[in-house]
Each structure stands twice: as structure tokens, then as C-alpha cells.
Amino acid sequence: MRRLPDGLILLSGGKEIPRNYDVNYVFRQHSNFLYLTGVEEPDCHLLLDPKRRTSTLFLPRIDEHHRVWEGHVPGPAEAKTLYGVPRVLYCDALPAEIKRARKGYRRAYADAASWKHSGSALKGLHKASLTLEDAIEELRTIKTPGELERMAEANRISGRAHELVMRQTRAGMREYEVQALFEAECLRSGQRHLAYPSIVAAGKNGAVLHYRRNDAKLKKGQLLLIDAGVEVRGYAADITRTFPVSSRFSPKQRDVYSVVLETQKACIDAARPGLNSAAWHVLSMRLIADGLRDMKLLRGSIDELVETGAVRLFYPHGIGHLLGLDVHDGLGGKRRKKPNPTKVPVRFVADLEPGMAVTVEPGVYFIDALLNSPRLRRKHRDQVDFTRAERFLDLGGVRIEDDIVVRPSGPPRNLTSVAKEIGDIEALRRGV
Numbered sequence: 001m002r003r004l005p006d007g008l009i010l011l012s013g014g015k016e017i018p019r020n021y022d023v024n025y026v027f028r029q030h031s032n033f034l035y036l037t038g039v040e041e042p043d044c045h046l047l048l049d050p051k052r053r054t055s056t057l058f059l060p061r062i063d064e065h066h067r068v069w070e071g072h073v074p075g076p077a078e079a080k081t082l083y084g085v086p087r088v089l090y091c092d093a094l095p096a097e098i099k100r101a102r103k104g105y106r107r108a109y110a111d112a113a114s115w116k117h118s119g120s121a122l123k124g125l126h127k128a129s130l131t132l133e134d135a136i137e138e139l140r141t142i143k144t145p146g147e148l149e150r151m152a153e154a155n156r157i158s159g160r161a162h163e164l165v166m167r168q169t170r171a172g173m174r175e176y177e178v179q180a181l182f183e184a185e186c187l188r189s190g191q192r193h194l195a196y197p198s199i200v201a202a203g204k205n206g207a208v209l210h211y212r213r214n215d216a217k218l219k220k221g222q223l224l225l226i227d228a229g230v231e232v233r234g235y236a237a238d239i240t241r242t243f244p245v246s247s248r249f250s251p252k253q254r255d256v257y258s259v260v261l262e263t264q265k266a267c268i269d270a271a272r273p274g275l276n277s278a279a280w281h282v283l284s285m286r287l288i289a290d291g292l293r294d295m296k297l298l299r300g301s302i303d304e305l306v307e308t309g310a311v312r313l314f315y316p317h318g319i320g321h322l323l324g325l326d327v328h329d330g331l332g333g334k335r336r337k338k339p340n341p342t343k344v345p346v347r348f349v350a351d352l353e354p355g356m357a358v359t360v361e362p363g364v365y366f367i368d369a370l371l372n373s374p375r376l377r378r379k380h381r382d383q384v385d386f387t388r389a390e391r392f393l394d395l396g397g398v399r400i401e402d403d404i405v406v407r408p409s410g411p412p413r414n415l416t417s418v419a420k421e422i423g424d425i426e427a428l429r430r431g432v
């Protein structure tokens with residue numbers, strides 16, 4: 001209300017989406033609505049009147065039929081204490097409430113769903129919907145202590161599940177059995193929603209960045225990459241670990257893993273206020289280029305390997321993204337958007353600020369589509385030892401991903417505490 005004082009603010013929560021006859025998709029509240037209200041039920045609305053400083057939550061009126069099938073749903077009195085909203089009414093009062101509250105305003109900050117739902121009550125008010133979404137995105141980028149508590153909890157539960165997977169995964173299992181171990185632990189902790197579909201990728205599948213099939217059989221000698229996280233009251237954890245299906249890393253796997261791990265640790269340490277996210281990404285590319293040059297997969301100067309994009313053959317994604325109610329939590333709002341100070345294309349360009357939650361997820365992959373592309377082989381023939389790289393194709397990929405929060409000074413707070421040192425992973429694999 002302080003940010004948008006000159007208009008009536010109206011937001012709609014999510015609606016149930018039918019999957020097929022009588023069955024809906026599992027409901028997940030819209031993130032902006034969840035951010036402002038904490039309400040996880042469908043069909044609600046929020047009306048904010050900045051001039052009079054009033055907030056009203058509107059709930060759907062539940063009939064007997066609905067209660068027969070769905071059981072108890074909180075009514076206005078209960079919702080007031082549950083969500084801490086001073087006024088709670090039923091939705092049928094919304095048009096009259098809008099008409100009363102709009103006096104003195106020429107503008108409405110309403111989302112698209114609200115214009116659709118309450119268009120006639122809002123008629124005549126100037127549309128300013130994008131500004132509302134931008135204002136909320138900006139707010140959501142800096143986490144409050146309460147939000148961080150939920151993110152820390154999501155990390156604790158996901159971390160437990162990751163370590164359970166490291167202890168219990170065996171050769172001969174299918175990727176979906178590993179997925180079941182992870183997801184069962186999340187459900188057992190009382191959490192209904194994963195933050196995103198789990199990626200469980202053995203061997204070569206680890207080089208498919210958004211691998212979703214999760215049905216291959218795990219073989220001795222392979223690496224297993226698992227990128228999975230749960231959400232707590234909407235707040236996501238986004239964690240990746242890579243470990244050997246056998247109890248130890250092979251020398252080759254150890255080399256690749258160490259390059260990624262050292263890069264990840266250095267990038268975590270570098271995540272301080274004022275660091276530009278594009279420069280941060282370039283730092284990660286330089287460290288990976290340096291590591292792969294030591295492994296004789298790349299040759300030439302680090303500057304050239306980064307500028308020509310040779311390192312991108314092995315590391316074709318960014319260092320991280322904002323995290324919060326969405327696993328990819330917007331880009332920080334328009335005010336934060338900066339011109340990219342580097343020559344490297346990145347989506348998220350902003351200076352890191354205290355209270356921002358970001359992922360740190362460098363990776364090294366051996367991707368058939370890139371290493372066997374005639375065009376790229378020609379372009380990078382002096383920089384990449386393709387013959388050597390081909391011998392790593394079976395390895396797939398290594399990614400290590402933690403969730404951090406930028407502090408006012410010094411290194412960030414790391415919310416993720418899952419084993420990632422080679423010795424610690426091998427100890428878990430041996431059942432120590």
C-alpha cells in the first residue's frame with residue numbers, strides 16, 4: 001500500500017483447474033496471492049485500500065454440498081485469526097465493497113484475473129496492472145525473516161531427503177525408485193508440494209539439463225545427478241547433488257566433480273552485496289574454464305575461452321537464479337534491472353542485495369549435441385580437445401546446487417547443508 005498509494009489494489013487467488021471429469025489438478029496458490037495473504041485455498045480475493053489503510057480478504061461462500069465432499073473450510077471469523085487479515089468477508093460482498101472503496105481513486109492496481117472477475121465494479125478506473133506485479137516482484141526479492149524461516153525449513157527437509165537418497169541408492173534401481181525415496185521423505189515430513197518436478201538422472205542422462213523421464217536403470221560406475229526440492233508454505237528449496245552409484249568416485253569423475261565443487265564454493269564466497277549477477281556468472285565461467293584447462297579439455301587463455309563461448313560447451317547455463325515462492329523467482333523487479341556489464345548473455349542482471357535468496361549451481365556436462373556439432377567443432381577446434389572430451393560422454397554431468405541468502409556484509413548464509421565434499425559423500429555411500 002505504501003508503494004502504490006494512489007490506486008485501489010485488487011488481487012485474485014488461484015482457481016481450481018479441472019484435470020478431467022470431477023478431478024482437479026492439485027491446487028497450488030498463485031505466488032503473489034500467497035505472498036500477500038498466506039492463503040492456500042482457491043477462489044479468494046484481496047482488496048487493499050491504501051488511502052484508508054484497510055485490507056479485506058474475500059472467501060468463497062461454501063455450501064452444504066461442498067462441505068459434504070470437502071469437509072471443513074475456514075469461514076471469515078476463523079480466517080481472520082488464521083491469516084491475520086483485519087477484515088474477512090464472503091466473495092458475494094466483493095462488488096459492493098469495491099464500489100465503496102473506489103471513492104477518491106482514479107486508478108486500480110488489479111491483476112488480470114481481477115479485471116476479468118470484477119471488471120464491472122472496476123469500470124472507469126484506469127488500468128495499471130503491470131505496475132502491481134512489478135511492485136510485488138520487487139518486494140518478493142528481499143526476504144523477510146519469516147520467509148527465510150520457511151526457506152530454511154524447506155532446505156532442512158530437502159536436505160534430509162537428499163542424504164537419505166545418498167545412503168539408500170543402489171545399482172540396479174531405476175531412477176524413479178530414487179525419486180520415490182526423495183519424495184516419500186518430503187511427504188513424510190508433512191509437505192504436499194515439491195517445488196518443481198524432480199530430476200533424477202544416471203550416467204549420460206545427467207547431461208540432459210531438464211531430464212524428466214526418470215526411468216533408466218542405475219549401473220555401477222555411473223554418476224547419479226539429483227535435482228529436487230520441496231516447498232514449505234509455498235517457499236522453495238532447489239538443491240542438486242551428484243554422487244557415484246558405486247561407493248567411490250572414479251578418478252575421472254573425481255576430476256570433474258572437483259572442478260564444479262571448487263567453482264561452487266568460490267562463487268558462494270563471492271556472493272556479496274553489490275556484486276553484479278552477470279559478473280558473478282562470468283566468474284563461474286572463468287573458474288570452470290581454468291579447471292577444464294587443467295584437465296586438458298580446454299586450451300588457450302581464460303579470457304578467450306569465456307569470450308568465444310568455448311567454456312559454454314561444457315557449462316551451458318547460468319550460475320543461479322533468485323529463489324522464493326517460485327523456484328525461479330522473477331528477475332527482481334524493473335527498478336533492479338541493470339544493463340549487462342559483461343559480454344556474456346544472461347537473463348538475470350541485477351546487483352546482489354542483502355536479503356536476496358539465490359541458487360549457486362555451476363555444472364560441467366558432456367553433451368552429445370554440443371560436442372558432436374560440426375559447427376561447434378569447427379568454431380572451437382583450437383580451444384577444445386574434442387577427442388579427449390568424447391571419452392567423458394558416458395560420465396554425463398555434474399551439478400552442485402545450494403541455496404544462499406546474501407548478507408549485509410561478509411559471505412552469504414548457506415541454507416543448504418547436504419554433504420558435498422568427496423569424502424563426506426563417499427562416507428554416506430559406504431553407509432558410515
Ligand SMILES: [Mn+2]
Nearest residue numbers: 238359361401
Ligand atoms: Mn536451480
